[in-house]
Amino acid sequence: MEYNQELQLTFDAKTESTRDGIGKGMVKLGEINDQVVVLCADLPDSTRVKEFKEKYPERYFDLGVAEQNMAGVSAGLALSGKIPYMASFGVFSPGRNWDQIRVSITYSRANVKILASHTGLGSAEDGASHQALEDIALTRVLPGMTVIAPSDSVEAMKAAIAAASIPGPVYIRYAKPAMPIYTTEATPFTIGKANVYTFGHDITILSTGITIASAMDAALELEQQGISAEVINVHTIKPLDEETILTSLRKTNCFVTIEDHQVMAGFGSAILELVSKHMCIPSELIGMQDSFGESGPFDALFEKYGIHKNNVVSAVHRVLDRKKL
Amino acid sequence: MNNPFNFSDQQLIQKARELRIELIETLSHAPSGHTGGPLGMTDIFAALYFNILRYDPQDPENDERDRLILSNGHVCPILYVTMAHAGYFPNEELLTLRKLNSRLQGHPWNRALPGIENTSGPLGQGISQAVGMALRAKLDKKEYRVFCLMSDAENQEGQTWEAMLFAAKYHLDNLIFIIDKNNIQIDGYIQDVMPIEPLDDKLRAFNLDVFQMNGNNIQDIMYILPHALSQIGNRMPKIISANTILGYGVPFMENNFAWHGVVPNHEQAAEALSYLRQ
Ligand SMILES: Cc1ncc(C[n+]2csc(CCOP(=O)(O)OP(=O)(O)O)c2C)c(N)n1
Numbered sequence: 001m002e003y004n005q006e007l008q009l010t011f012d013a014k015t016e017s018t019r020d021g022i023g024k025g026m027v028k029l030g031e032i033n034d035q036v037v038v039l040c041a042d043l044p045d046s047t048r049v050k051e052f053k054e055k056y057p058e059r060y061f062d063l064g065v066a067e068q069n070m071a072g073v074s075a076g077l078a079l080s081g082k083i084p085y086m087a088s089f090g091v092f093s094p095g096r097n098w099d100q101i102r103v104s105i106t107y108s109r110a111n112v113k114i115l116a117s118h119t120g121l122g123s124a125e126d127g128a129s130h131q132a133l134e135d136i137a138l139t140r141v142l143p144g145m146t147v148i149a150p151s152d153s154v155e156a157m158k159a160a161i162a163a164a165s166i167p168g169p170v171y172i173r174y175a176k177p178a179m180p181i182y183t184t185e186a187t188p189f190t191i192g193k194a195n196v197y198t199f200g201h202d203i204t205i206l207s208t209g210i211t212i213a214s215a216m217d218a219a220l221e222l223e224q225q226g227i228s229a230e231v232i233n234v235h236t237i238k239p240l241d242e243e244t245i246l247t248s249l250r251k252t253n254c255f256v257t258i259e260d261h262q263v264m265a266g267f268g269s270a271i272l273e274l275v276s277k278h279m280c281i282p283s284e285l286i287g288m289q290d291s292f293g294e295s296g297p298f299d300a301l302f303e304k305y306g307i308h309k310n311n312v313v314s315a316v317h318r319v320l321d322r323k324k325l
Numbered sequence: 326m327n328n329p330f331n332f333s334d335q336q337l338i339q340k341a342r343e344l345r346i347e348l349i350e351t352l353s354h355a356p357s358g359h360t361g362g363p364l365g366m367t368d369i370f371a372a373l374y375f376n377i378l379r380y381d382p383q384d385p386e387n388d389e390r391d392r393l394i395l396s397n398g399h400v401c402p403i404l405y406v407t408m409a410h411a412g413y414f415p416n417e418e419l420l421t422l423r424k425l426n427s428r429l430q431g432h433p434w435n436r437a438l439p440g441i442e443n444t445s446g447p448l449g450q451g452i453s454q455a456v457g458m459a460l461r462a463k464l465d466k467k468e469y470r471v472f473c474l475m476s477d478a479e480n481q482e483g484q485t486w487e488a489m490l491f492a493a494k495y496h497l498d499n500l501i502f503i504i505d506k507n508n509i510q511i512d513g514y515i516q517d518v519m520p521i522e523p524l525d526d527k528l529r530a531f532n533l534d535v536f537q538m539n540g541n542n543i544q545d546i547m548y549i550l551p552h553a554l555s556q557i558g559n560r561m562p563k564i565i566s567a568n569t570i571l572g573y574g575v576p577f578m579e580n581n582f583a584w585h586g587v588v589p590n591h592e593q594a595a596e597a598l599s600y601l602r603q
């Protein structure tokens with residue numbers, strides 16, 4: 001495997017959840033930026049803003065179970081100069097309060113950061129009602145919204161901090177399961193800039209969020225089969241890093257995307273929208289195929305719903321077959 | 326900061342009449358939008374912009390300004406007319422209401438025009454934003470007050486009650502809601518569509534400081550508003566039930582919910598103006 005040395009990735013198999021990374025990021029951010037305030041709808045522990053709450057109680061506001069009001073109050077704070085981060089589960093925010101996010105936040109260009117935990121199948125045993133698998137679609141269609149899905153806990157920490165430094169609404173989706181950490185303190189993180197993890201020439205594998213592990217595992221297996229895969233971590237779904245993505249696709253001329261989300265209107269769809277303007281190449285989208293999830297261990301869910309390394313490998317083979325046609 | 330006009334009651338009564346006339350002319354030129362709600366709220370707008378609110382139209386972003394949040398965004402024609410008269414933009418611009426490339430959108434957009442504090446249209450949303458702005462004043466020890474105008478039908482939205490709980494929890498006594506209580510919504514009278522009474526009792530039960538006024542009587546408005554403001558410091562959000570008459574000042578529109586979301590045609594406008602000019 002030809003890893004991108006510049007990124008100073010690590011492969012020591014340590015794991016942590018992206019939500020823990022968000023929690024650490026919020027504490028650091030609270031320290032360096034006194035305009036940051038946190039709002040939460042009765043879920044400080046699950047969303048990991050609890051440590052911020054304990055460190056900065058005067059800058060923490062619990063709204064109770066009231067996600068619509070949370071979006072509006074955040075907008076009001078932002079429009080008068082604060083930098084509010086509002087936290088809940090993805091199914092409730094943006095699930096319950098999408099109208100408020102649309103009008104009070106994005107249309108109003110309010111500088112609100114939305115922290116959505118428990119996205120994807122990672123809400124595992126809680127079942128389908130608690131698995132946000134539509135939130136990328138809901139947020140990326142909103143003009144002016146930046147959409148980020150950190151791939152590991154270190155990146156999540158950086159994303160939480162970086163969001164405060166760009167003006168305007170930012171949506172950060174993160175998750176509960178402990179996943180391998182590939183990035184290090186030294187790995188560059190810039191909102192809107194994708195990171196090429198491995199260089200390859202046969203196929204591009206584009207991943208967003210915590211599916212990076214499935215993508216990396218698949219690349220290793222493909223290498224043993226003599227297939228060279230270029231794996232790209234696209235942590236920012238909107239705006240897309242068009243240059244990095246197109247440069248890779250012009251080299252490999254085919255791709256597979258993977259996301260812990262519905263493929264409809266999600267990350268893969270965003271890539272297809274981009275590609276459709278530039279080239280005509282074979283591809284396949286991995287993710288939820290128009291179904292809800294269910295209760296179960298997270299790994300088993302990824303396997304059952306086809307978001308596993310094996311699905312990436314077989315999709316790559318299908319795409320390569322089509323490329324030969 | 327002060328109010329740039331500081332009008333007497335007599336001057337406010339005269340100003341309200343001018344605003345109603347300009348409103349009918351603006352709407353019949355548009356020619357679409359809402360007529361009944363704006364006519365019913367004109368006296369409140371006159372009192373706020375020409376006596377109560379502290380602001381400077383030449384310096385609309387000044388952080389010390391009072392915030393006027395319009396939650397029932399559909400009544401924005403009266404916001405625009407009042408802002409023009411207060412000096413935010415020339416009266417001629419009112420003729421662009423709802424036209425292509427206009428700053429005067431069909432429902433207000435905060436980014437369109439300095440002085441429009443919030444975006445509204447979807448009912449309930451301004452209330453939470455007002456709460457956020459009042460909370461920020463508390464956090465940063467700012468003296469500005471937040472006035473949130475809302476409609477009676479907004480009390481049917483769940484978000485409204487979420488916001489009221491929050492306002493009471495954080496003792497936002499710098500926040501003054503004024504409810505346009507005309508007992509009318511699109512589908513009929515409030516009590517028939519979805520009753521909200523006893524509203525004052527409900528609000529009191531939510532730990533709000535409740536006042537009542539006749540929203541179409543300048544003397545009463547100018548008595549109750551300063552009275553409510555004098556209670557800032559009592560750690561309770563203020564809410565004023567303003568009894569109003571939808572379509573006030575134009576007899577054939579008064580209390581008729583058909584006039585919620587339509588504008589007068591040429592003849593109707595002429596007739597309305599003849600009443601208002603009497
Ligand atoms: C969330 C939401 N639902 C529906 C509407 C459509 N709508 C506009 S005004 C209105 C109700 C009108 O009653 P009220 O707010 O009391 O205004 P009035 O007619 O008294 O001016 C409705 C349902 C809306 N603007 N927002």
Ligand SMILES: [Mg+2]
Pocket residue numbers: 476477478505506507508509510
């Ligand atoms: Mg009404």
